[in-house]
Structures are given as C-alpha cells and as structure tokens.
Amino acid sequence: xxxxxxxxxxxxxxxxxxxxxxxxxxxxxxxxxxxxxxxxxxxxxxxxxxxxxxxxxxxxxxxxxxxxxxxxxxxxxxxxxxxxxxxxxxxxxxxxxxxxxxxxxxxxxxxxxxxxxxxxxxxxxxxxxxxxxxxxxxxxxxxxxxxxxxxxxxxxxxxxxxxxxxxxxxxxxxxxxxxxxxxxxxxxxxxxxxxxxxxxxxxxxxxxxxxxxxxxxxxxxxxxxxxxxxxxxxxxxxxxxxxxxxxxxxxxx
Amino acid sequence: xxxxxxxxxxxxxxxxxxxxxxxxxxxxxxxxxxxxxxxxxxxxxxxxxxxxxxxxxxxxxxxxxxxxxxxxxxxxxxxxxxxxxxxxxxxxxxxxxxxxxxxxxxxxxxxxxxxxxxxxxxxxxxxxxxxxxxxxxxxxxxxxxxxxxxxxxxxxxxxxxxxxxxxxxxxxxxxxxxxxxxxxxxxxxxxxxxxxxxxxxxxxxxxxxxxxxxxxxxxxxxxxxxxxxxxxxxxxxxxxxxxxxxxxxxxxxxxxxxxxxxxxxxxxxxxxxxxxxxx
Numbered sequence: 001x002x003x004x005x006x007x008x009x010x011x012x013x014x015x016x017x018x019x020x021x022x023x024x025x026x027x028x029x030x031x032x033x034x035x036x037x038x039x040x041x042x043x044x045x046x047x048x049x050x051x052x053x054x055x056x057x058x059x060x061x062x063x064x065x066x067x068x069x070x071x072x073x074x075x076x077x078x079x080x081x082x083x084x085x086x087x088x089x090x091x092x093x094x095x096x097x098x099x100x101x102x103x104x105x106x107x108x109x110x111x112x113x114x115x116x117x118x119x120x121x122x123x124x125x126x127x128x129x130x131x132x133x134x135x136x137x138x139x140x141x142x143x144x145x146x147x148x149x150x151x152x153x154x155x156x157x158x159x160x161x162x163x164x165x166x167x168x169x170x171x172x173x174x175x176x177x178x179x180x181x182x183x184x185x186x187x188x189x190x191x192x193x194x195x196x197x198x199x200x201x202x203x204x205x206x207x208x209x210x211x212x213x214x215x216x217x218x219x220x221x222x223x224x225x226x227x228x229x230x231x232x233x234x235x236x237x238x239x240x241x242x243x244x245x246x247x248x249x250x251x252x253x
Numbered sequence: 254x255x256x257x258x259x260x261x262x263x264x265x266x267x268x269x270x271x272x273x274x275x276x277x278x279x280x281x282x283x284x285x286x287x288x289x290x291x292x293x294x295x296x297x298x299x300x301x302x303x304x305x306x307x308x309x310x311x312x313x314x315x316x317x318x319x320x321x322x323x324x325x326x327x328x329x330x331x332x333x334x335x336x337x338x339x340x341x342x343x344x345x346x347x348x349x350x351x352x353x354x355x356x357x358x359x360x361x362x363x364x365x366x367x368x369x370x371x372x373x374x375x376x377x378x379x380x381x382x383x384x385x386x387x388x389x390x391x392x393x394x395x396x397x398x399x400x401x402x403x404x405x406x407x408x409x410x411x412x413x414x415x416x417x418x419x420x421x422x423x424x425x426x427x428x429x430x431x432x433x434x435x436x437x438x439x440x441x442x443x444x445x446x447x448x449x450x451x452x453x454x455x456x457x458x459x460x461x462x463x464x465x466x467x468x469x470x471x472x473x474x475x476x477x478x479x480x481x482x483x484x485x486x487x488x489x490x491x492x493x494x495x496x497x498x499x500x501x502x503x504x505x506x507x508x509x510x511x512x513x514x515x516x517x518x519x520x521x522x523x524x525x526x527x528x529x530x531x532x
Contacts, residue, residue: 089445
C-alpha cells in the first residue's frame with residue numbers, strides 16, 4: 001500500500017515582526033515506495049517544519065509535494081504521523097486511542113481485529129484497557145505508532161519520535177520500529193538529530209543545512225540489515241556524516 | 254486501581270493482620286482528627302448557653318437542637334420541607350447547569366457563537382442572582398417556579414464560564430492529532446475538547462451546587478411558604494431557636510450529601526487522571 005514521495009519545495013517564508021524570514025530554502029528529494037529515509041540536521045534548521053508541510057499541517061510554502069500521483073493539500077489518512085510526544089488522549093484507553101484514528105465509516109469487526117493485531121505488533125498485549133498515564137514513555141510511543149499505522153498509511157512520518165526517551169528504551173524502540181516498518185512495508189520519513197539513529201534505520205539520509213533549511217546532501221546507506229551499531233563500516237559512515245552535516249572533525253566528536 | 258490493589262494486598266494477609274489494619278492507631282487517629290473540631294465547637298456552644306454566656310431564650314443548646322431535630326423528623330415537618338427544598342434545588346441545578354454547559358461549550362467551540370452570545374451573557378452574569386428575586390416574584394409569584402429559576406441562574410452562570418474556559422484551554426497538541434486524523438468538528442468536540450474540559454466543568458459543578466443552596470435558602474426566606482429556608486425563618490418568627498438551628502443542620506447535612514454526590518461523579522468521570530488526590 002505504500003507510495004513514493006516526491007518533495008519539491010522552493011521556499012517557505014514567515015513574518016517575524018515586520019521582517020520576512022526565509023525558514024525553508026530549496027528542498028528536493030524523492031523516496032521510492034517502501035523506502036526508509038531520515039532528515040538529519042541541527043536543531044532549528046527547519047526539519048520539523050518540512051515534515052509538518054508533508055503532513056499537511058502547514059501549507060504556506062512555495063512548491064509541490066507529491067504522494068504517489070496526488071499533490072498534498074492538507075492532512076490526510078494516507079499519512080500516519082508520530083510526534084515527539086505520544087499525544088494520546090488521556091481519557092481513552094490504549095485500545096480506544098488506536099480505534100479513534102479509524103474513520104467512523106470504516107469501523108467494523110475487521111478493523112477492531114486489526115487494532116488488536118497492531119497492539120500485538122507493537123508489543124503491548126494485555127494493555128488494551130490501560131490508561132495512557134499508566135504507561136511508560138516508550139510504551140506510550142508504541143501506542144502512537146500503532147495509531148499511526150492503523151489506517152494502513154502510504155507514508156509514515158516521524159518527528160523525532162524517540163527524542164524524549166532514555167538511551168536504552170531508544171535503542172530497543174529503534175529495533176522495534178525497523179521490524180514493524182519492514183513488516184508493514186510502509187514508506188517512512190523520519191526527522192531526527194541523532195546520527196546513529198538515522199544510520200541504523202535509513203536507506204537514505206537527507207542532510208539539511210541551516211538558514212534557510214535546505215537539502216545539502218542526500219546519502220544512500222548501503223549497509224545490510226540487521227545493522228550493527230559497532231561495525232567498522234557503520235562507524236565510518238557515521239564519521240562521514242558528522243563531517244558533512246555538522247563539520248565535525250574525527251576525534252572531536 | 255490503586256485502592257483495589259491495596260485491598261487485595263490487605264485481604265491476602267491473616268485475619269489478625271486485617272483486624273489490626275482496621276483498628277490500628279493511625280486509623281483511630283484519622284477518625285479523631287475528623288471529629289476534633291466539631292466536637293470542640295459543640296462542647297463550647299453547649300457550655301456557653303448553659304453557663305449563661307449566650308442567652309438561652311435566643312440560642313438553643315446543641316442537645317436541645319438534636320432533640321428538636323429528631324422530633325421534627327417524627328412529625329414529618331423536617332422531611333416534608335426537605336423534600337420540597339431538594340426538589341427545587343435539583344430541578345434548578347439541573348436546568349441551569351445543563352444549559353450553562355451547553356452554551357458554554359458552544360461559545361468555547363465556535364467563535365461565531367461566541368460573538369453572537371457571549372457579550373450578552375457576560376453582561377447578565379455580574380448581576381447577582383439575588384437581585385433577580387423581585388423580578389422573578391413579579392413574573393412567577395411565590396410558587397415553585399421563582400425558586401427553581403433563581404437556583405438555575407446561579408448554576409448557569411458558574412457552568413457557562415467554566416465550560417467555555419475548559420473548552421478553550423484544551424491542549425493544542427491533541428487538537429492537532431484530531432486534525433491529522435481528519436476528524437470533523439463534531440468528532441473533535443466530542444472526543445477531544447469536551448473530555449478535556451471535564452475536570453474544570455465538574456469542579457465548577459461543586460461550586461454551582463454550593464451556590465444553589467445559598468440561593469435556594471435565600472429565595473425561600475424571602476418569598477416562600479414551604480421549604481427549609483422558610484422553616485428557618487418561620488421558626489425565628491415564632492421564637493423557636495431550636496427549630497431554627499435544626500433547619501440549618503438539615504441544610505448542612507443535605508448540602509454535604511449533594512456535594513458528596515458530585516465528588517463521586519467527578520471521581521468516576523475523570524478516573525483517567527492521576528493527580529495529587531490519588532497519592
């Protein structure tokens with residue numbers, strides 16, 4: 001069900017006081033169907049703004065974004081979105097939170113069955129009736145992942161999804177995400193500032209430069225999966241990216 | 254959830270331990286804590302009247318009040334007037350608060366509705382409900398309706414302000430989720446905005462209920478021939494301080510009961526929250 005994504009943004013300007021500020025410059029890249037790509041860049045470079053544009057949350061830009069053949073004009077169920085925080089409805093149980101994402105007209109026995117399968121897929125069996133405040137940060141983010149996947153989106157968008165988690169949980173969540181996305185075969189675009197995370201998960205890494213945020217490098221990662229975070233090849237590419245994206249010399253990082 | 258877990262833990266222990274739990278010193282102390290203040294006040298009151306610090310012709314002793322209280326239950330006067338008052342209170346409270354929640358939610362949700370309704374309602378709210386009494390008596394006489402409407406004005410004002418505030422202060426990040434999920438306005442209102450406003454709405458219901466009692470008793474004192482407010486005022490006129498205070502006690506007990514009812518409702522409807530209360 002996944003579709004290719006074609007991003008072609010010329011620029012995006014916002015008014016700050018009486019001055020027009022260019023926050024996004026030229027951003028052109030494409031994702032083939034089923035590809036996992038990461039946008040990597042310094043904090044404040046506009047990578048979240050770019051992702052919000054693709055999600056349809058912020059349409060004030062010059063350019064065009066195509067998902068499959070159709071241009072993106074607003075939010076839609078063909079894209080699943082995960083924010084940095086889980087953003088679960090605190091008054092809905094885990095199961096209700098996921099079911100809430102399903103449009104009313106599509107709710108039936110098989111869709112509820114699908115919810116149960118997803119709860120199993122993200123490893124939350126037995127937590128169907130739990131309240132969000134009873135979950136840990138990692139568990140809550142798993143629910144958000146299930147919610148984003150429930151409508152079988154063509155494109156999965158992740159905005160620093162593991163940024164708020166501790167490093168142990170983060171690593172296990174990355175492994176889980178890889179497994180789930182491979183299983184579902186969804187085209188995925190993730191925003192992150194974590195080089196190792198991007199390298200562990202992505203087929204393609206898009207590096208953004210600052211002021212205005214624009215695509216500076218597109219690196220394809222030809223490491224076989226499952227990837228080892230400690231292999232020499234992994235570390236070599238990591239160094240290469242650090243030098244490109246952050247102008248960090250080896251040894252200083 | 255936490256309470257039932259602790260209960261299960263408790264029941265898994267030996268009967269002797271369970272008995273110890275219920276008659277432990279800390280539990281006894283909790284009970285003493287709750288009764289310390291009212292007991293002291295009652296004793297001071299009783300002694301003051303008996304010794305003659307307070308005139309016994311104007312103020313009855315607590316023991317006399319308790320006596321009168323029970324005899325008024327037996328001769329049905331207290332029950333009869335309580336039922337009349339409760340009927341007025343609950344009708345007025347339900348009418349006023351449901352209308353208040355409805356319009357408050359509407360105004361909080363829709364900017365158009367806010368522009369049309371809010372200036373008028375916000376101009377009417379500062380008029381104290383008691384100031385409505387003369388007008389209500391002119392329109393409805395001293396029958397049931399004038400009291401019910403008086404109570405409902407107070408509940409309406411309280412709930413209107415808080416429901417609108419509750420909707421408006423809903424977390425923007427959750428509304429964004431509804432937006433990403435292509436939910437229409439009604440679904441967003443029902444599933445995101447309204448549940449978000451519930452804690453504020455239910456807390457303000459307690460305030461509205463307390464205000465309802467105030468207004469009911471005021472209304473009954475001024476314009477009525479039945480109800481607890483009338484009973485209190487009538488007892489004063491017949492120089493029966495014991496019956497007067499017995500009426501006040503009845504208002505206090507029933508007020509505590511209605512408050513407990515709303516607290517119960519609040520705990521039920523917002524059980525998804527973990528707050529200081531649950532620690």
